[in-house]
Amino acid sequence: MSAKINSISYYLPEETLSNEEINTLFPEWSVDKISEKTGIRNRHIASENTFSSDLAVKSAEKLFTEFKIDRNSIDFILLCTQSPDYFLPTTACILQDRLGLPVSCGALDFNLGCSGFVYGLSLAKGLIQTQQATNVLFITAETYSKFIHPKDKSNRTIFGDASACTLITSDGLNDNIGNFVFGTDGHGAKNLIVKGGSLREAMNKHLHDEITDDYGNTRTESNLYMNGQEIFGFTLRSVPKLVEEILRKNNITKDNVDLFILHQANRFMLEALRKRMDIPEEKFFIYLEDCGNTVSSTIPIALRAALNQGRAKAGDTVLLAGFGVGYSWAGTLIKL
Numbered sequence: 001m002s003a004k005i006n007s008i009s010y011y012l013p014e015e016t017l018s019n020e021e022i023n024t025l026f027p028e029w030s031v032d033k034i035s036e037k038t039g040i041r042n043r044h045i046a047s048e049n050t051f052s053s054d055l056a057v058k059s060a061e062k063l064f065t066e067f068k069i070d071r072n073s074i075d076f077i078l079l080c081t082q083s084p085d086y087f088l089p090t091t092a093c094i095l096q097d098r099l100g101l102p103v104s105c106g107a108l109d110f111n112l113g114c115s116g117f118v119y120g121l122s123l124a125k126g127l128i129q130t131q132q133a134t135n136v137l138f139i140t141a142e143t144y145s146k147f148i149h150p151k152d153k154s155n156r157t158i159f160g161d162a163s164a165c166t167l168i169t170s171d172g173l174n175d176n177i178g179n180f181v182f183g184t185d186g187h188g189a190k191n192l193i194v195k196g197g198s199l200r201e202a203m204n205k206h207l208h209d210e211i212t213d214d215y216g217n218t219r220t221e222s223n224l225y226m227n228g229q230e231i232f233g234f235t236l237r238s239v240p241k242l243v244e245e246i247l248r249k250n251n252i253t254k255d256n257v258d259l260f261i262l263h264q265a266n267r268f269m270l271e272a273l274r275k276r277m278d279i280p281e282e283k284f285f286i287y288l289e290d291c292g293n294t295v296s297s298t299i300p301i302a303l304r305a306a307l308n309q310g311r312a313k314a315g316d317t318v319l320l321a322g323f324g325v326g327y328s329w330a331g332t333l334i335k336l
Contacts, residue, residue, distance in 0.1 A: 004176035009063035039267020043160030043292035055163035114324025116296030151218035160292030164300035178333035196222025264298035
């Protein structure tokens with residue numbers, strides 16, 4: 001039994017943070033400078049009382065409506081998030097109830113960031129191939145904005161909140177989701193981290209002391225920390241090798257890939273990767289101008305946007321690659 005991506009919907013919160021608003025808060029960062037460095041014009045931000053499960057419900061209900069999906073047909077729900085509602089219970093269990101899914105439905109969360117969508121595809125494919133499920137509702141949802149210090153101008157320019165809902169279904173003998181490549185280097189964990197709320201740091205009496213770096217970004221140890229230079233270096237080292245391994249493992253050449261969709265970190269990083277891997281612009285899709293880096297949701301949002309814009313169509317072969325926090329990376333090929 002093989003698996004395929006049946007449909008994708010996504011939800012962006014109504015509240016936005018524009019480059020003009022960031023410029024008002026940090027006058028030294030012009031609107032043009034922010035756009036040039038990030039490729040982002042707007043980010044969608046969850047309100048104070050909106051959390052990952054709320055975004056997840058919105059994207060799932062949108063999928064049910066847009067594609068006329070019978071919620072009673074769902075037999076497993078996967079949720080990828082690093083900003084769950086609670087440590088326990090599992091947020092996926094809460095979603096089963098809120099979405100009115102059958103009580104016979106399996107449900108689990110897994111904690112991954114930028115590689116999470118590809119990991120989730122692999123889990124869904126495994127459930128379907130082993131005939132443990134036939135219709136997997138896979139949701140990615142993050143509210144990273146809640147981790148970011150208001151005075152951390154670098155991270156505020158990059159990250160946005162969002163949720164994407166992907167239905168993965170059985171598809172007879174057609175192999176529409178290819179072989180996977182995974183990688184992990186936990187040595188880089190310290191370079192993209194949130195220590196606040198964790199048991200390891202619970203007794204850290206300096207957790208909420210403000211720190212200002214050489215670039216004027218202020219945060220505390222309880223906020224999101226990202227070492228941009230180290231992350232950029234990791235990306236340039238790891239992603240070209242990841243793409244080569246995806247191609248090799250799926251016995252295909254770069255020329256036979258119709259579209260490359262990578263984790264939408266920021267435009268500067270994506271363009272650097274595209275040039276290093278010598279991928280033509282027409283085969284490389286970027287979609288973050290009006291949503292920002294939405295972590296595990298960037299790939300499904302970009303894939304849906306590519307379909308909407310006609311950049312991807314039925315029959316196309318698309319390479320997907322996620323990379324980032326962990327360090328963690330993963331990739332695969334899909335046939336639309």
